[in-house]
Each structure stands twice: as structure tokens, then as C-alpha cells.
Amino acid sequence: xxxxxxxxRNYVQLASVAxxxxxxxxxxxxxxxxxxxxxxxxxxxEGKTYTAFSIVTVEVDREGELELAAxxxxxxxxxxxxxxxxxxxxxxxxxxxxxxxxxxxxIGQDMVLLSIPxxxxxxDESVWLQPFFPPTAAVxxxxxxxxxxxVLAVDITF
Amino acid sequence: MSxxxxxxxxxxxSILEKNSVPILFTVFCALGIPLSGYSYGYLGQEIVVRIARxxxxxxxxxxxxxxxxxLNFGMTLGAMxxxxxxxxxxxxxxxxxPGMILAMIISTPISAFLGWLCGxxxxxxxxxxxxxxxxxxFFINGVYQLIVLYGMGSVIPIKNPALVLPRGxxxxxxxxxxxxxxxxxxxxxxxxxxxxxPVATLLVIAALCFFIIWFRKTxxxxxxRAVGQDLEVARAAGIKVEHTRIVSVVLSTIxxxxxxxxxxxxxxxxxxxxxxxxxxxxxxxALLVGGATVNRASIGNVFLGVSLFHxxxxxxxxxxxxxxxxxxxxxxxxxxxxxxxxxxxxxxxEVRKRRDLTRAGRLLAQDQADEVEAKQ
Amino acid sequence: xxxxxxxxxxxxxxxxxIGLFLLSLFILAPFFNVNVATSISDTIVRFGQNGLMVxxxxxxxxxxxxLNFGLPLGIIAGLLGGTLAIEFNFVGPVSFLMAILLATPFxxxxxxxxGKLLNKVKGSEMMIATxxxxxxxxxxxxxxxxxxxxxxxxxxxxxxTGLRTTISTEGFYLHVLTNFLKxxxxxxxxxxxxxxxxxxxxxxxxxxxxHTKRGTAMTAVGSNPVFxxxxxxxxxxxxxxxxxxxxxxxxxxxxxxxxxxxxxxxYMGPFYMALPAVSAILxxxxxxxxxxxxxxxxxxxxxxxxxxxxxSVMNSMIHTDMSEVIRIVVSNGMILYALTRKSEATR
Numbered sequence: 001x002x003x004x005x006x007x008x009r010n011y012v013q014l015a016s017v018a019x020x021x022x023x024x025x026x027x028x029x030x031x032x033x034x035x036x037x038x039x040x041x042x043x044x045x046e047g048k049t050y051t052a053f054s055i056v057t058v059e060v061d062r063e064g065e066l067e068l069a070a071x072x073x074x075x076x077x078x079x080x081x082x083x084x085x086x087x088x089x090x091x092x093x094x095x096x097x098x099x100x101x102x103x104x105x106x107i108g109q110d111m112v113l114l115s116i117p118x119x120x121x122x123x124d125e126s127v128w129l130q131p132f133f134p135p136t137a138a139v140x141x142x143x144x145x146x147x148x149x150x151v152l153a154v155d156i157t158f
Numbered sequence: 159m160s161x162x163x164x165x166x167x168x169x170x171x172s173i174l175e176k177n178s179v180p181i182l183f184t185v186f187c188a189l190g191i192p193l194s195g196y197s198y199g200y201l202g203q204e205i206v207v208r209i210a211r212x213x214x215x216x217x218x219x220x221x222x223x224x225x226x227x228x229l230n231f232g233m234t235l236g237a238m239x240x241x242x243x244x245x246x247x248x249x250x251x252x253x254x255x256p257g258m259i260l261a262m263i264i265s266t267p268i269s270a271f272l273g274w275l276c277g278x279x280x281x282x283x284x285x286x287x288x289x290x291x292x293x294x295x296f297f298i299n300g301v302y303q304l305i306v307l308y309g310m311g312s313v314i315p316i317k318n319p320a321l322v323l324p325r326g327x328x329x330x331x332x333x334x335x336x337x338x339x340x341x342x343x344x345x346x347x348x349x350x351x352x353x354x355x356p357v358a359t360l361l362v363i364a365a366l367c368f369f370i371i372w373f374r375k376t377x378x379x380x381x382x383r384a385v386g387q388d389l390e391v392a393r394a395a396g397i398k399v400e401h402t403r404i405v406s407v408v409l410s411t412i413x414x415x416x417x418x419x420x421x422x423x424x425x426x427x428x429x430x431x432x433x434x435x436x437x438x439x440x441x442x443x444a445l446l447v448g449g450a451t452v453n454r455a456s457i458g459n460v461f462l463g464v465s466l467f468h469x470x471x472x473x474x475x476x477x478x479x480x481x482x483x484x485x486x487x488x489x490x491x492x493x494x495x496x497x498x499x500x501x502x503x504x505x506x507x508e509v510r511k512r513r514d515l516t517r518a519g520r521l522l523a524q525d526q527a528d529e530v531e532a533k534q
Numbered sequence: 535x536x537x538x539x540x541x542x543x544x545x546x547x548x549x550x551x552i553g554l555f556l557l558s559l560f561i562l563a564p565f566f567n568v569n570v571a572t573s574i575s576d577t578i579v580r581f582g583q584n585g586l587m588v589x590x591x592x593x594x595x596x597x598x599x600x601l602n603f604g605l606p607l608g609i610i611a612g613l614l615g616g617t618l619a620i621e622f623n624f625v626g627p628v629s630f631l632m633a634i635l636l637a638t639p640f641x642x643x644x645x646x647x648x649g650k651l652l653n654k655v656k657g658s659e660m661m662i663a664t665x666x667x668x669x670x671x672x673x674x675x676x677x678x679x680x681x682x683x684x685x686x687x688x689x690x691x692x693x694x695t696g697l698r699t700t701i702s703t704e705g706f707y708l709h710v711l712t713n714f715l716k717x718x719x720x721x722x723x724x725x726x727x728x729x730x731x732x733x734x735x736x737x738x739x740x741x742x743x744x745h746t747k748r749g750t751a752m753t754a755v756g757s758n759p760v761f762x763x764x765x766x767x768x769x770x771x772x773x774x775x776x777x778x779x780x781x782x783x784x785x786x787x788x789x790x791x792x793x794x795x796x797x798x799x800x801y802m803g804p805f806y807m808a809l810p811a812v813s814a815i816l817x818x819x820x821x822x823x824x825x826x827x828x829x830x831x832x833x834x835x836x837x838x839x840x841x842x843x844x845x846s847v848m849n850s851m852i853h854t855d856m857s858e859v860i861r862i863v864v865s866n867g868m869i870l871y872a873l874t875r876k877s878e879a880t881r
Contacts, residue, residue: 023262031256033337079254110251113426279630282874289603290873296809297870300862308856324693484696487679494672501665508662 029081035058035111036076036083039130040068042116045127050117056087058116070117081105087116103129110134178500179503180449183466186495193480201472203353208468209461210343210359211424216441216460217366218410223455224374225406226386232276232407236414238436239268244338244419244428245310245329249318253337255345258419261338261401265415272298273411277438278406284389288452288504294522295438306430322377329430338409339426359420366413367457382406386453442468443496446503453507470495552817554862556836559843565787566850573842575872580593582712582729583794586787587811588834589737590780590820595815595825596744597776598756599652601869604663605731605808606671607648608784611641613674616789616798617697618704618853630707630793637785644670645781649774667808675801701798704846707724712794729794741827743779752776787811813837813865816872840864 038060042052052070060067060076061083067073087099099120105112111132117129170458174181191201215233216493222230232383243261252260276294283290311327323330326419327415371381384392393399418437422428445455447470448463471492542550549665563570587605594602624632648666679696683689688701702708714728735820742747754762755772763769788807792798815825818833845857 020263020266024260027256027260028252030249031252031254033251033253055275077253079256154356280871280876286658286660286873288658289664290870292661292664293866293869293873297863300859300866303859303862304856307859308854476750482680484679487676490672490675490679494676497665497669497672501662501669503659503664504662505651505655507659512654525785 009112029107031079032081032107034078034081034105034109036078036105037073037113038066038068038076039073039113039115040117041071041073041115043127045118045123048121048123050115050121050123052117053089053120055090056116059082059086073158078105081107084115085119087120089116089120106131167248175506178448178506179447180462180466181497183447183470187466187469187473190470190477193477194473195476195480199352202351203471204472205465205468206353206355206426210356210363211421211508212444212464213363213460214366214420214443215414216415216445216464217263217363217370217457218413219296219412219441220370220455220457220460221373221406221413223450223453224379224386225382225403226389226453227280227403227406228288228452229445230291230292230407230410230414231288231438231442232273232280232294233234233410233414233441234295234434234438235272235276235298236265236269236411236416237437239265239411240300240415240418240422241428241430241434242268242302242306243415244335244422245306245316245321245333245430248333248335248337249321251337254341257338258342258423259475261315261419262416266412267421269415270408270413273408274404275409276411280404280407281400285448295435299435302434303431333428333430335422335426338423340424342420342423359377362420365428367414370457370487378402378405382530433459439496439500440467441527442496443499450514451503451510452509467496544872546819547866549720549817552836552840556843557837557849559840562851563843563847565829566847568723568843568846568850571720575723575725576842577835577839578723578730579712579726579794580842581834582726582733583791583792584787584811584814584838585733585830585834586783586790588787588814588830589733589740589827590783590787591811591815591820592740592825592827592830593743593752593776593779593783593831594595595820596749596825597752597773598759599773599777599780600660600663600822601665601812601816601872602780602784603660603808603812604648604667604670605780605784605811606667606804607644608641608781609788609807610674611644611671611781611790611803612637612642612785613798613800613804615785616703616707616792617688617701617800618684620701621683621690625706626713627707627710630710630789633707633789634786637789638782641782641785642778645778646774648781649777652777653770653773664808668805671802671805678800697800699799699801699803701800703792703796703798707789707793708796710793711790711846726794729790732790736783737827737830739807740783748772748775792810809869810837810841813868816868817864820823821875822871822872837865871881 035119038058040052040056043050053068056068057065058068060078063076063078066074066076081104082102083105084100084102087101088096089099090096101119103114103125109131111134113130113132115128115130164316215237218233219230222228236261240261243263243265247257247261276291277296280287280290305314309327310329310332311322316322316329321333340356342359342362342444345356345358346361347354347356347358351354374383381392381397382405384395384397385399385402389399392402418434421437422433425433444463444467445459446463447467448455448459448461450456450459450463473483474492474495475488477484501525560570560573563573587609590605590608591602594600612633613636615633618636619629619633622632648663651666652663655662681697682695683697684694687705688697690696690698706848711728711732712726714733716724716726716728718724744753751762751767752772752775755767755769759769762772788804814833814837815829815837816833818829818831820829820833822825841861843855844860845855848854848856848860
């Protein structure tokens with residue numbers, strides 16, 4: 001009788017650890033930050049040209065509207081994987097259109113490059129949403145002071 | 159019976175003495191505020207910010223006091239665990255509230271392990287827990303540096319170059335926590351009389367307070383208080399003394415880890431090798447300023463302590479500058495007061511402990527004399 | 535075999551590990567082009583620098599006051615002596631003598647008060663000692679700014695008041711002991727005879743004192759207070775005396791340190807100076823309530839050996855300076871070990 005009670009306790013412990021791990025994984029997924037680079041540049045793909053807009057307003061989720069002139073690039077930092085982009089543009093006949101599109105960022109990807117002309121031009125998703133790897137700039141190594149043991153940053157020579 | 163024997167004068171004196179530190183600080187602040195020239199609105203805002211920032215950490219100190227283990231200078235261990243959690247989420251790019259929760263989850267096993275270790279060692283050093291926990295803080299700080307300064311980036315993978323020292327391994331002196339900066343504070347901020355109040359943070363702290371109140375009433379909490387009252391009596395009553403003490407330290411360390419995360423989300427930058435060392439001292443000083451002693455501390459002490467201690471902290475540099483023309487003096491003054499208040503509190507506690515013993519002896523002798531008289 | 539085991543038991547594992555570690559550093563050193571002679575010379579110099587501060591632990595341990603974490607208080611007395619000697623414009627070896635003389639009244643006064651305080655808190659001296667040290671350092675930080683010093687070598691140039699954070703002892707008592715009878719063995723091995731002699735002298739006095747009637751009384755107070763009281767020893771007085779002695783030794787210790795190191799470090803300088811001294815005597819085989827002069831000598835040599843050898847050997851071995859971290863772990867680990875031992879004597 002006692003033994004059964006004991007194992008039940010263990011089950012509860014095990015279950016709570018599992019739940020916590022699950023929460024951890026969930027938090028990892030939900031809280032993952034991605035940078036979406038919004039690009040308003042003319043792109044060519046398989047012979048098709050998607051011309052840049054002279055001016056376009058975009059908003060990713062509710063992060064605030066961004067205005068992009070031609071050849072502009074801006075970024076939106078977003079949390080999680082599923083996002084919605086709202087593009088407000090005027091076509092050649094000066095008519096205003098609003099395009100809302102949903103997209104997903106793979107969890108392992110820090111940065112994605114989103115081409116607005118390609119998106120509006122109804123290109124394939126693989127064309128308007130591409131993984132982006134920031135160029136590792138050659139920065140001269142800065143001398144950084146190594147920490148000392150003490151609270152108030154006093155150097156003690158001993 | 160024995161209570162009646164004390165004169166009224168003795169009673170007033172003992173009340174005054176019990177609250178001597180808060181009274182002293184109130185006087186300090188009362189003198190310092192006009193000297194500093196800060197407006198009340200500004201000071202009010204600062205105090206609200208600091209209550210939200212520091213209370214969680216200070217409440218973490220309450221549990222070992224309950225178990226009679228004195229001021230847990232080993233809370234730095236929890237702070238280190240919290241920082242390790244934060245370094246990881248900063249590296250993985252987990253942001254916002256989920257980032258904080260993940261950091262807390264990561265810190266928990268580390269804190270628990272360190273707390274368990276600390277508890278084990280403290281059980282080997284009964285009677286000098288405080289100085290031992292203080293040295294444990296230093297010792298584990300060495301291990302922490304070994305891991306963070308040499309292990310991270312070489313053994314433990316860290317991919318974000320913004321975190322790693324230029325030499326290729328080791329975490330930089332400062333880690334930018336912009337991704338979780340004030341996320342909890344801003345989650346539910348309201349403005350009252352021009353003072354913005356971080357309701358969400360305060361709610362978390364309130365929840366912790368209720369947890370502590372509830373915890374005192376549980377079997378474990380009762381056991382802890384029994385252990386704190388008298389080790390041998392508790393042992394005779396069948397309480398697993400060693401185990402209870404370890405649990406109290408583990409709990410305190412875990413809470414300190416969470417507290418550090420709450421603290422750093424408000425600050426927004428992590429001083430990788432310094433933040434945790436300062437925090438222990440300031441938290442303990444604040445708690446003592448609130449009128450707590452080595453063996454008795456309540457939630458009220460926490461809030462009174464944070465307010466008074468930080469009021470002094472904000473006011474003293476400018477007050478020093480306006481009074482003597484030297485801001486540096488004020489800086490030193492507040493360092494001195496932080497250490498001084500801990501010293502005074504420790505000395506008062508010891509002196510009082512001895513005097514209470516003699517007074518108890520005296521009262522007992524009187525009682526016995528009464529009995530003898532009554533018999534005659 | 536049993537004897538070895540007994541030896542290990544009495545000596546303690548940590549000390550053996552530390553000893554072996556140091557030995558291996560010395561063995562490894564030549565393979566990594568580290569000059570052993572320089573290292574030994576450095577170790578000897580550091581031994582001379584720090585020996586007295588480690589010796590300052592002895593009286594308090596003997597009288598049962600525990601490890602003197604309040605060493606900064608003694609150091610402050612020494613700093614006052616040193617700065618006053620410079621302020622009064624003594625130069626050369628005289629300044630060192632005057633520094634000691636000027637430091638003495640402060641040391642006695644501070645030690646007396648500190649001793650009285652520790653008598654009120656028997657049983658938890660160490661925690662309170664730590665914080666007495668810290669708060670006195672913080673208090674003196676304010677004082678260094680406010681005290682009316684005006685020697686141009688010491689005050690901030692632009693303000694004309696307030697002492698600098700570091701003050702050079704050059705022209706005053708720099709190397710007065712180190713250079714006394716100094717000799718060289720070969721190219722690199724330098725022996726600061728004067729400093730070692732000074733240490734030996736004070737250590738001898740300490741040893742002699744511990745064998746006088748008062749000295750044995752002090753040991754009795756530490757090891758068996760009940761017996762001590764029964765035999766008519768004034769416990770509080772003896773303890774106060776021991777604290778005064780410790781404080782004075784701390785004051786002299788920092789002056790010796792400064793004359794070799796070349797700088798007086800004010801403000802937060804003395805803050806953490808107690809920890810290395812405490813761990814040194816513990817490495818030497820002392821415990822919380824037992825210490826001898828041999829412990830001081832062995833401990834200081836081992837500790838300073840590690841401090842000198844680790845950076846140079848580690849640096850050339852793995853091209854990383856992990857010495858700081860190793861020092862933190864070793865010294866605090868040692869203190870922790872000592873604190874968790876069951877004390878042989880009941881207090």
C-alpha cells in the first residue's frame with residue numbers, strides 16, 4: 001500500500017518535470033525572435049521582373065507601419081514563427097490596394113529577407129521569402145577589460 | 159506572569175531598540191531629501207521602480223531566516239544561476255515574456271543544485287552559517303567565472319558573436335538584455351499621479367508574498383520554524399533537521415534566481431561578472447534596514463527596507479554634493495551605510511541574543527523565588 | 535601505511551592537493567620556458583610582502599576569536615601611519631620607522647575597540663569581523679577625502695584636497711627593507727634579505743610571546759575557556775589583547791607590503807586583503823582555532839607560490855590566463871574547507 005503511494009508521488013514528480021520541459025519548449029518556440037528584413041528593390045526571377053514601388057507602406061503583425069521608398073530596406077523584429085504582413089501600395093493607375101499575407105519563418109532562422117515587389121507580384125513564396133545570413137563584418141578585436149574579483153571594480157594586486 | 163514584571167520604561171526602550179535601524183534611516187532620509195533637492199514625484203517614481211525591481215530578490219532571503227540559518231549570503235548562487243539562464247536566452251534569441259519564463263526554467267535546476275550544495279556545506283558548518291554562506295558565494299563565483307569566462311563559447315556552444323569576447327570564447331563583460339528589457343514592467347503599466355506603476359511585476363511580487371505566507375502554514379514551513387527555534391528540540395520532535403535546512407536553502411536559491419531575472423529585466427543590461435556579487439549585499443542591507451534581524455524577518459520588513467534603503471541610495475550622492483560639494487563623498491557614504499547597517503544589525507542581534515538569555519535567566523530566577531515565597 | 539594515512543588525515547586533502555599542484559607547476563615550468571629562478575625569486579619577494587599579514591591571523595586564532603576577517607581594520611591603521619609619515623615629510627628609512635610608530639597608536643586604539651566589540655559577540659566573531667573590516671574601509675573612503683592632508687605628493691593635484699587612490703612610496707620608504715643586505719644568486723634569483731629578516735624577527739617575537747605566561751594564557755582562552763576562567767585568566771582582556779596584536783601586525787604588514795610593492799593603495803584597496811591572508815594560513819595547515827608560526831611560513835609560501843606560478847605556467851601552457859579564477863577557487867575553497875571542519879576544541 002505504502003509502496004504504491006510512493007510510486008504515485010514519483011509519477012507526479014515525473015509528470016511535473018515533463019510539463020515544465022514542455023513549457024520550456026513552448027517558450028522557446030513562442031519567444032523565438034526573428035528579424036524580418038523588408039526589401040523594396042527590383043528583383044528578377046526566372047525572367048520575370050518585379051519592379052520596386054516608388055513608395056510602399058508595410059506592417060508586420062502590429063509592429064508599427066514602415067514606409068519604404070524604392071531601394072529601401074528596413075527591418076521588423078518579431079516574436080514567434082507565424083506572421084501576417086500588410087502591404088499598402090498604389091498601382092500604376094494610382095489605385096490604392098491593401099494586401100494581407102500570412103507567412104511562416106522557420107524556427108532555426110535568425111533572419112529572413114522579404115521582397116515586397118515579389119510578394120505583391122504574386123511570385124512563389126520561395127522567391128519573396130528567403131533566408132538571410134548577415135555578412136560577418138571583419139571587426140577589429142576590441143580590447144576588453146577582464147573582470148576582477150571584487151564588487152566595486154577595484155584592482156587588487158596581490 | 160513574567161511579562162508583567164517588566165516596567166513600562168523597559169518596554170518602550172525595547173520597542174525603540176527593536177526598530178532602531180528603520181528609525182535611524184527614516185531620520186537619515188528626512189534630512190537627506192531636502193538636501194538633495196529632488197522632487198517628491200521623482201522620488202516616488204524611483205521608489206516604485208526599485209520596489210518592483212528588488213523586492214523579489216529580498217523576499218528570497220526570508221525562507222532561510224525562517225529556518226534559523228541567518229541571512230543567506232549564498233543568494234548570490236541563485237543570482238548566478240539566473241544570469242546563466244539569461245545568457246542562454248540572449249544567445250538563442252528568445253525574447254519577451256517567453257524569454258523570461260525560459261530563463262527561469264533554465265535557472266531552476268542550476269539553482270536547485272547549487273542550493274543543495276550550499277545546504278549540504280552549511281549543515282557541516284552549523285553555528286557559522288552566515289560566514290560560510292558568504293565564502294560559498296565567493297567560491298562558486300570562481301566556478302561561475304570558470305564556466306562563463308572560459309567554458310562558454312568553447313565547451314558550451316554560444317553562437318551569437320555579440321555575446322562572446324573577441325578572443326572567441328568567454329562571455330563579454332556586459333550582455334545586452336534589450337530583448338527582455340522591462341517586458342514584465344511594461345506588460346501592464348498604469349499611471350497614477352504621474353507615477354507609472356508596473357502592475358504586472360507587482361502582481362508577481364504579491365503572488366510570491368502570498369506564497370511565502372501560505373508556505374509558513376504548511377507542514378514544511380512549520381518544520382522550518384521549529385528548526386529555526388531550536389535544532390535539538392526539532393530533532394527530538396522527529397523533524398528531519400538536516401533535510402529541512404537544505405530545502406530552505408534550495409528554495410531560497412531558486413527564488414533568488416527568479417529574483418535576479420526580474421531584477422535584470424528592469425535594468426536591461428547584465429554585468430556578467432559583477433551583478434551577482436553586488437546583489438547579495440544590497441538585498442541583505444535593504445532587508446535589515448527594514449527592521450529585520452538575523453532570526454526574524456517579515457514581508458513588511460522587505461517593503462519598508464526597500465523603500466528606506468533605496469531612498470537613502472538615491473538621495474545621498476546629491477545630498478553629499480550639495481552639502482560638501484563632493485558627489486564622490488555621497489557615493490562612499492552609501493557604500494559605508496550599506497556595510498555599516500549590516501554590521502550594526504549583526505552586532506545588535508548577537509548582543510540582544512545574549513541579553514535575552516540573561517534576562518530569561520533573571521525572570522526564571524524571579525519566578526522561582528516567587529514560588530518559594532508562595533510556598534512559605 | 536597507517537602512518538601515511540594518519541599524516542594525510544592530519545594534514546588534510548586540500549593541502550596535499552594544493553602542494554602537489556604547486557609541485558607540478560614547478561616541474562612543468564622548465565618545459566614551457568618559464569624561468570624557475572625568477573619565479574622562485576618572485577615567490578620569495580611576495581612571501582616577504584605578505585608574511586606579516588598572514589602572521590596577523592595567529593593571535594586571534596590562538597585566543598579563539600577565529601580567522602581575522604577584519605584584517606582591513608589593521609591595514610587602515612597602517613595606511614594612516616604611512617600617510618602621516620609622508621605628510622610629516624620624513625624620508626628614507628626614517629619614514630618607515632615613523633610610519634610604524636605613527637601606525638601603532640591607531641592600531642592599538644582600533645584593536646581595542648574591535649576587541650571589545652568581538653567580546654560582545656562571542657561565537658560569531660568571523661561574520662562580524664568581515665563586516666567590521668568592510669564598513670571601516672568604506673568609512674575610511676570618506677575620511678581619505680575629508681582629512682586635512684596637504685602634502686603635494688599625496689593629494690589630488692587639481693583639487694588640492696583629498697588623497698589620491700594610489701600614492702607612490704618612492705623617496706619615502708620604498709624598498710628600505712628589501713634593499714637591506716639584498717643579494718643576488720646568479721642572474722635572476724634575488725633575495726630581499728632585509729624583508730625576510732624583518733619577518734623573521736617579528737615571527738620570532740610572536741613565537742616567544744606565545745611561550746610566555748600571557749601567551750600560554752591566550753592559547754588557553756582559545757582552546758579551553760572554561761579551564762582558563764577557572765585558573766583565573768581574564769578572558770575578555772586576553773581576547774582584547776590578541777585582537778590588538780592582530781590589528782597591529784596587520785598595520786605593520788601593510789607597511790612592509792607597501793615598501794616592497796611601491797604604492798600605498800587607499801580607498802577600496804584594503805577591501806579584500808583579508809581573504810588571501812586567511813586562506814594562506816589555512817593552506818599552511820592552520821584551522822579555525824589552531825595556528826602556529828610554521829603554518830604561517832608554509833602557508834604563505836604555498837599560497838604565494840601558486841599566485842606567482844599559475845599565471846606564468848598557465849599562460850605559456852594554454853595561452854590563457856586562468857590564474858585569477860584558480861586563485862579564487864583555491865583560496866575560497868580552502869577557507870570553506872576550514873570552516874566546515876569540526877573544531878577540535880569546543881568553544
